[in-house]
Amino acid sequence: GAGVSQSPSNKVTEKGKDVELRCDPISGHTALYWYRQSLGQGLEFLIYFQGNSAPDKSGLPSDRFSAERTGGSVSTLTIQRTQQEDSAVYLCASSSQGAGTEAFFGQGTRLTVV
Amino acid sequence: KQEVTQIPAALSVPEGENLVLNCSFTDSAIYNLQWFRQDPGKGLTSLLLIQSSQREQTSGRLNASLDKSSGRSTLYIAASQPGDSATYLCAVRMYQFYFGTGTSLTVIP
Numbered sequence: 001g002a003g004v005s006q007s008p009s010n011k012v013t014e015k016g017k018d019v020e021l022r023c024d025p026i027s028g029h030t031a032l033y034w035y036r037q038s039l040g041q042g043l044e045f046l047i048y049f050q051g052n053s054a055p056d057k058s059g060l061p062s063d064r065f066s067a068e069r070t071g072g073s074v075s076t077l078t079i080q081r082t083q084q085e086d087s088a089v090y091l092c093a094s095s096s097q098g099a100g101t102e103a104f105f106g107q108g109t110r111l112t113v114v
Numbered sequence: 115k116q117e118v119t120q121i122p123a124a125l126s127v128p129e130g131e132n133l134v135l136n137c138s139f140t141d142s143a144i145y146n147l148q149w150f151r152q153d154p155g156k157g158l159t160s161l162l163l164i165q166s167s168q169r170e171q172t173s174g175r176l177n178a179s180l181d182k183s184s185g186r187s188t189l190y191i192a193a194s195q196p197g198d199s200a201t202y203l204c205a206v207r208m209y210q211f212y213f214g215t216g217t218s219l220t221v222i223p
Contacts, residue, residue, distance in 0.1 A: 043213040054212060091157060100145045100165055105158035
């Protein structure tokens with residue numbers, strides 16, 4: 001596709017339910033990032049993939065959060081037993097190989113836990 | 115740990131003014147610096163990318179400079195327009211991105 005695609009764009013879920021957020025990076029981009037933006041807050045790093053490997057998972061806030069990437073392409077961020085504090089916009093970015101390359105962000109998934 | 119600061123947090127200017135947004139960072143071991151724009155409820159749109167070896171980049175009315183040794187970058191917007199109203203974020207890249215908290219810009223017609 002032309003850009004980074006995230007789905008769903010909006011998700012409302014009940015506290016305690018599991019949710020899956022999807023990111024389709026730009027074709028050929030090997031690096032993929034997940035960030036979280038809470039209301040009025042800055043961007044919080046969650047996880048980084050290079051290919052299918054995640055060299056850095058240090059940003060995942062708890063063991064309820066997990067992410068995977070398959071085929072060096074699509075990534076899924078899963079939040080188990082959602083809590084109200086998980087409500088935020090989850091942003092995905094991708095870039096081609098090499099840390100000096102430009103990164104492109106998707107439009108985000110707005111998650112609301114009620 | 116890398117810390118990125120943006121000043122001012124908010125800025126309101128009349129249409130047509132030239133303006134400067136500031137970004138500072140504490141660790142100069144970066145690969146590049148990228149400026150983004152974020153409209154309300156939207157994702158991030160890349161504006162300019164400056165490699166660590168570069169001093170500046172220009173795109174249209176936008177000019178970004180980088181002084182890596184002093185940990186500073188500026189985004190210059192010439193002849194501001196109401197459509198420039200948005201939040202501007204700078205991000206320095208190590209292997210992940212470290213973001214500032216942004217400058218909220220309002221251009222008054």
